[in-house]
Amino acid sequence: MSFVLRNVRPLGGAEVDIRISAGRISAIELSGTIATDGAIEVLGAGMVLLPGLVDLHTHLREPGREDAETVETGTRAAALGGFTAVHAMANTDPVADTAGVVEQVWRLGRASGWCDVRPVGAVTLGLAGSQLAELGAMADSPAAVRVFSDDGKCVWDAVIMRRALEYVKAFDGVIAQHAQEPRLTEGAQMNEGAMSALLGLTGWPAVAEEAIIARDVLLTEHVRSRLHVCHVSTAGSVEIIRWAKSRGIDVTAEVTPHHLLLTDDLVATYDPRYKVNPPLRTAADVEALRDGLADGTIDAVATDHAPHPIEDKDCEWADASPGMLGLEDALAVVNTTMVESGRLDWAGVAARMSVAPAGIGRLSEHGRPIAVGEPANLVIFDPSASYVVDPNAGASRSRNNPYAGRELTGRVRATFLHGDPTVLDGELVARSNV
Amino acid sequence: MKRHLLSAADLDLPDALLILDTAAELAAVADRPVKKLPTLRGRTVVNLFFEDSTRTRISFEAAAKRLSADVINFAAKGSSVSKGESLKDTALTLEAMGADAVVIRHSASGAPHRLATSGWIRGSVVNAGDGTHEHPTQALLDAFTMRRHLAGGVGDLAGLDVVIVGDVLHSRVARSNVLLLRTLGAKVTLIAPPTLLPVGVELWPCSVSYDLDSSLPTADVVMMLRVQRERMSAAYFPSAREYSRRYGLDVNRMKLLQPHTIVMHPGPMNRGMEIAAEVADSPRSVIVEQVTNGVSVRMAVLYLLLGGSELSDGSNGVPVSEGRPL
Secondary structure, three states: OOEEEEEEEEOOOOOEEEEEEOOEEEEEEEOOOOOOOOOEEEEEEEEEEEEOEEEEEEOOOOOOOOOOOOHHHHHHHHHHOOEEEEEEOOOOOOOOOOHHHHHHHHHHHHHHOOOEEEEOEOOEHHHOOOOEOOHHHHHHOOOOOOEEOOOOOOOOOHHHHHHHHHHHHHHOOEEEEOOOOOHHHOOOOEEOOHHHHHHOOOEEOHHHHHHHHHHHHHHHHHHOOOEEEOOOOOHHHHHHHHHHHHOOOOEEEEEOHHHHHOOHHHHHHOOHHHOOOOOOOOHHHHHHHHHHHHHOOOOEEOOOEOOOOHHHOOOOHHHOOOOEOOOOOHHHHHHHHHHOOOOOOHHHHHHHHHHHHHHHHOOOOOOOOOOOOOEOOEEEEEEEEEEEOOOOOOOOOOOOOOOOOOEEEEEEEEEEEOOEEEEEOOEEOOOOOO | OOOOEOOHHHOOHHHHHHHHHHHHHHHHHHHOOOOOOOOOOOOEEEEEEOOOOHHHHHHHHHHHHHOOOEEEEEEOOOOHHHOOOOHHHHHHHHHHOOOOEEEEEEOOOOHHHHHHHOOOOOOEEEEEEEOOOEOHHHHHHHHHHHHHHHOOOOOOOOOOEEEEEOOOOOOHHHHHHHHHHHHOOOEEEEEOOHHHOOOOHHHOOOEEEOOOHHHOOOOOEEEEOOOOHHHHHHOOOOOHHHHHHHHOEOHHHHOOOOOOOEEEOOOOOOEOOOEOHHHHOOOOEOHHHHHHHHHHHHHHHHHHHHOHHHHOOOOOOOOOHHHOOO
16 A cells, blocks of 8 residues: 655655555655555645654563553553654563563554564562563564563673673673662651651662663663663763763663653652552653753653553542553653753654664664655654643553643544554554554 | 531640630549549540541540440441442431440541531531541640650640651641640651652741751751552662662661650551660650550540530630649
8 A cells, every 4th residue: 555645754754655565665755745656635724744653662561461551551651652662661560571471562563553662571570679580582583582671670790781781792681770779668648758757658769770771871881781771760861971972882771751841749649550669750850851861861752651650640639540641742852851941852852752763773664764665654743733742542551641631732533553544533543463 | 615626727826725724624534533524424426437447446446435425436447438338328217326436447537527517417526537537636735745755744835846757648647746746836847758749749837858867966856757668569669778778767877866856756667667676675764655645635636526515604615613634
């Protein structure tokens, strides 16, 4: 099937028409110059065209917590958010610490067809931090795992971390670290600072993140491997990563949409919608994260989309599960916080939300230039459409949306995955043929 | 007044004075042969205690009963994590039974806030101590006690020098006292080893010191907080003896106090740890009186939350007309 995208602006540039056929971009011409020629027309009306977004950090919850999310519902949410590839985190039940589990997740992703699903393999057996999982078997499986993470748990043991960093060099893997010193965060409920003192909630100090990142970049330098830092949340972490990069250490980092927008004073509501790990930080941290994302210290935006069923949030703060939805509103949050403030242009957004994450995950078909012959993984985004977030309107099975009731700017109008639309006019497209 | 009492910060100066003045009037009831008023007849007060606290529960129970309310004690052992009933379902149950006020004690900071703001119940919520957050009625009874001894039993506490000593980090009593005493105009100094002060305490409306002896000579009130011995195992301090030597109120330190200075403790005390037995039992100690005042203050809170709306019409909010309790 062929498509002609009319009047779209690749990376926010001049308006063009784009023909998509056989899964690839087959022509890019001046607006109005490509003949329809039996293709389906999609009217861009001057909207922004970006390469399909790539998420390095998604919790799809399957297998094990299908009451929170499934590969099917999670990838629907991804498509609506403009994503064409997601990395499914390993903290499922059973944990994705064997070739069997990562292959299962990979096959579920293929069957759903809403976006490409790249499983993340656990670093250690059962995320327990003591024994390496069979990283090579997961890398060699059809799922071709390249990103390994114990996300939710920190690989706190320096020797295990060192070995993991060394071992994955054999197959060009990367260790994605959830940086959280466990002893400093026992019972931690929120960012440690003025708000935690007032609210009587146990603090999660910034140093617990920064100390692990500092250790890990030095380990990475020592064994000449590749490190990715998950969900950077503090100003100090940005400084350490900036320093590490200036030394030539092969470290990359991600920031979540919620850490770019929300601050810890929201915890004063004791509403567990705002409970997340790492926790929401201060306005000064948010500023530093935006700066870090703008100057490239932070390479990527990753959602840490973490669905939870209602009962896991409809309770006391201390009992609630940490985590927030992110896929469907990520691009609007980045638009609102980074583009509208002039800190990133659209090429910058493409770099942080598609090119860099695809590179870190070693995805060859994503994060590509918008050029003839390239795979047609694309998203059309209307940067001026504002909306009030309705947590009940999403495709995710869960409702723990931290932006509920908040006005954001920018909406995904269409998403193309390997040449076929998954979203048109902001709605999912039935995909019986995939 | 607001519909709920969740934090001492909910009370502005007129509210705080109204509660203290009402409590003073209601205290007289305790001196009567029949210690009961018909004010809250037909109203239901639920004591919802997720955490053991016999003294606080009994205090609220006595307060509600003296106002003729029907009292239901609901001891919910454990929380939703330990596979009991969830807070939400408990709240829905109480709502279905027609609770007019829910007095809640919970180990989780913010649980009363959740109860009040989640739409689960319509009644008033009174925080009777939540985790390491707040205990506003304790602060009210402390202020009531200070006022009685040091301010002639009327008005605010402007200029009063209050020293609060001990485990501020884990103390809901300290948090509520700092907030309420600021509203009432007192000057508060928190004293603790640095490990038992929260990060961020420097932003609180009070001074902070690591040294007890230098603060005692000017104090009008010395409030000792309970220090749990198990804090030792988490390395907050090296030993009970060392804590006691550096931060305990013993006979020698008591000699540094001015003649009028009173000694307070929210209880239960660790005699020999944060406070010496000689001090606890000295004439300066108002610890037992704090308990008595607790009932009066809680009567005032329940009275004003449950009956205040129909009494304050056309007046300045002070109880008047047939609803007047005296």
